Amino acid sequence: MKVVKALDEEKVGQEQAAAENKSGYIRFKKFHFIMLLFFIIFLSAGITAFVLAFGEEKVVTVEKERAEFKKFYTAYNTLNNGYFKNVDRQKLINGAINGMVESLDDPYSDYMSDEEAKSFHNTISSSFEGIGAEIQEKDGHILIVSPIKGSPAEKAGLKPNDIITSVNGKSLQGMTSTQAVTLIRGKKGTKIELTIHRPGTEAPVKVPIVRDEIPIETVYGEMVGKGIAKVQITSFSSNTAKELVTTLNDLQKKGMKGLVLDLRQNPGGLLDQAISISSMFVPKGKVVVKEQDRSGKIKEFGSQNEGNPTLPLVVLIDKGSASASEILSAAVKESAGVPLVGEKSFGKGTVQTAQDFSDGSNLKYTIAKWLTPNGNWIHKKGIMPDYPVKLPDYASLPIINPEKKLELSSSSEDVKTAQKMLKALGFNPGRTDGFFDQKTKEEVEKFQKAHKLEVNGYLKGDSTMKLMELLRDKIQKNDTQLKKAIEVLKTRMK
Structure with missing residues (x-):
């Protein structure tokens, strides 16, 4: 009997689509960009005139406008009509949207230009070209969450929590993560120089890296002892669950009787994949993850039980294990009694969705908290392993x-x-x-x-x-x- 059933592809597609629609971790909704402007304007009743100034300059006038928008209209009109040189009205609107998102003080919410949005979409595609590292913005700095296995970033020695202060001499101070990604990514074979500051060290260091194609192959398995297999999952992309099914079945043929699942330096990814993989090890009907919206309403996601929950399992985590990695770790720990070994995880406990606009730009924002099966919110706290173990100094x-x-x-x-x-x-x-x-x-x-x-x-x-x-x-x-x-x-x- 195989450890993991070869799931029917149509069923997998339906389950993944349902999970994505329900969870909203990565949803891409088509929405005309101009509707955002109408949304802002028509929230107030009694519009008398709204003219997009494609020709003659005109002032937006609004009756009974909501008070909080009055300053916005005044600022827009003042700059549009009075700035000492012609302004790009599209940039004014984009800047206003970006400002709204930045005011949330949430490193996981972002407004992206069309170029930045392309980079964002590449994170779940089959491959991209760059250095191969997951990054995030924190306190005005760009931090490495985790380098991808076998990537130029890993080979250059980059580690979780390294701070990228500049790219080719250009400071990243105050940039969003997507803005930084746009600078860091580039064509295969091109050279980039990062200035890195590692916490605990005195001086920053310049690190030259040659960009390469980064394939999104996310599962690596091997036998590491008699009857013992190790499987490393490097991220949760669209095909990770299927990759894991194939890998586990192959390892069972090689005599696997127990499994070490390595989630170290795994920055996360798609929620539906975390649920599917958790279901391979959590008994059917038990909770995998909970999602709490802004009103406090909690929704539970149960195990789909598409595997063998009786397989002896141990999970490895470290400070680079984030998001979907933590969902999987918490699920097997709290709902299947699986021990965790390593170091405290990163601590990302929020769920994001993404909305595309017709001009190619994109709005990514946080829609919920995710909670462990026992109702714990690990955000900024991480998950403590049952067996704390450090690597050598x-x-x-x-x-x-x-x-x-x-x-x-x-x-x-x-x-x-x-x-x-x-x-x-x-x-x-x-x-x-x-x-x-x-x-x-x-x-x-x-x-x-x-x-x-x-x-x-x-x-x-x-x-x-x-x-x-x-x-x-x-x-x-x-x-x-x-x-x-x-x-x-x-x-x-x-």
Whole structure:
């Protein structure tokens, strides 16, 4: 008997469509842009004149207008008729809408231009071109939620909570996440330079990255021990549930008796996919997630039970696990008694919907809270694992700019990081205070010789890249969180 039934495609489509329509996480409604203007104007009764100034300049006059709109009309007319040069009236309206959204002080609500909206839609398409990292705006800064597995961002060493301060020298201060995405994304093969500040470090570092095609392949499975499989889900895109079905059935043929589900650094995605996947492990009829609207009304989403809820399971989470990842984690923890291992999750407990306008622009806004099966709201709090486990200290070391030369007698935070990396890889620079002395030079030479690099005694280019690559490999091999998850799983398989 297969672990997961091969679901009927039409049924899946109907269930996914229903889930999307009911939950509103990502709904795309067609709505003529000009209706937004009519909505603003016709909320008040007694319109006497409304003229879009395509030719002669005219003033909008409104009788019995709502008081809160009077200032808006006055500002629009004042700028439209009195500014020292001609204004773009479309930009004025767009700016007003953007201002309304920004006043919500919600990093997950956004007004997007047509170009920004295209980038937004790409997040659930089959692929896109860029660096491969989920970002969000927080307190006026652009933060990395999580890099995508195998992406240029991950290979460059970017981590959750890294702050992107500028792109190719242009500051991102005060930008929305979609505005930042527009700058960061670009054609495959083109180079971009990010300035990154990592919390806990003193100085920002410039990180050159070559953009690539980022395929939205979201499920990766492998056997990691006798009867034990590990499946990593990197995001929740439109085909993730189907990918997981295929992967689990393949792993069962290889002898899977227990599963570690890895949701670390998974920034989330589509709610219907989180519900479908949760249903594979939560018994039918039990609650997967709840949704609470502005009036306090709560709607429950139950397990569809399209899998094997008796399969021994352990779930891995960390501070990069957000949104749909947290929905899945909370669902299996509270409704199926599945233990969580790792670190506290990110803490995103809101649901968004998106509305397209006919000019290509888009309004994304928060419509509800989501609650765990037990009614907990994890927003800005995250989910605590049952077994807290950290990765080794060297796993959190900052990245080093490979274009910067670290040499004898130099002193910097980058040198300190390089010394710690060398030590983690079995070399002994003698110190980790950031001063590049003769001993450090000798260890760099040993490192270069051991890995068939040019032996010159300084770190730059290929030597720096190799140093970070080897450290990343060591982190993966010495995955303390995965080891603990396997240990816990074995007790559940007895």
